[in-house]
Amino acid sequence: MAHSHDSTALDLPLPARRHQTLALVLVRRLAGHGLHDARATMLALDAGGTEFRRLLVLARALVVDLARTSRRRILLAPCCAAGMTRDEGLLMAMIGGGGLDVHGVLTDDAGCAIAMTTAHALGDELERLATRNDWRR
Template structure:
């Protein structure tokens, strides 16, 4: 890899993957749904593998969050392919929102406003809180 392509990669994907396995599951599901649609079988399989029989709630809520973000974003939200070992700034922000939405709501709201490029984000923030709660309720909280 040349110096130029390495620098371009680090600029486009400046963040390392999260150490938290739960955050990695969310990231994988979001990347698959973003690239292949909300009904992606591999995203569903990843959640089934992580949650067992309790996979339906987190799967449905991640689908709802992805749909809400797509409907409310003022600009495209950059996601990387599933094989990337690094994250885009948008992915890092979204995982930060999920990690703090239950404990630091105002901070999560500001991050969501920046991510979506608009001020009114309460509906999308509620979707993010539901995803975070679904993971936490199954003993798999998202952290960074």
């Protein structure tokens, strides 16, 4: 069933912060190329250094949780796209700490907040890495 939010248009600009863009590209790569994508692993290694596993595991867990719990298809742009889909904007809002309202719109299932918990954990890890890597300019 098509919804009014099933647009593949890149309606939104890319995130302004480096750690947010990292999250978006990680999710795009893992969802599009598989959970064991080597480029996603290298991105996590570059950002996290010796602590890259936590970032990579949380990103993988988010992709799996969304795939298992979403009642609708979540539209992602290709990795190199110069903008974000509406769904990606909702995903970034959820990683940034968005609540059940954002989760409900993204997955059509506000009652099952498993993906929201994982998104918040990923957001916390990205904030920690941004502070550690001095990406806060």
